Amino acid sequence: MLLPKKMKFRKWHKRRTKGDRIATSKTTICFGTYGLKAMTESWITSRQIEAARRAMTRYVKRGGKIWIRIFPDHPITSHGAEAPMGKGKGGVDYFMTPVRAGTVMFEIDGVTEEQAREAFRLAMHKLPLKTKFIKRI
Secondary structure, three states: OOOOOOOOOOOOOOOOOOOOOEOOOOOOOOOOOEEEEEOOOEEEEHHHHHHHHHHHHHHOOOOOEEEEOOOOOEEEEEOOOOOOOOOOOOEEEEEEEEEOEOOEEEEEEOOOHHHHHHHHHHHHOOOOOOEEEEEOO
């Protein structure tokens, strides 16, 4: 799974999200020929990224090249179920990345369009947001 090697601060504040923000970076295909673009805003965990990557890699049978354009660098903390109030923030549970609408999350090259569509369809089922298949123009 993806996680940062080193961080300046172990625990971060949670970000406040509106749900209507549009991405300003990572909006076009840069490396591959086909891409998977987010249509809604969501938090994506490192487990979900890894599950999508495995689904795509297994479908193309290690053919072609896959790029992951997002990285989970935001730590999310959690307490136990019955922790009393006032005992601190809790340990880091997992890492996530906030993905805005319009972000290209994955790219693929070296496969046919049908293979890319099917690989991204399998990856879509692993992600908690609506996505769209796009081609380089």
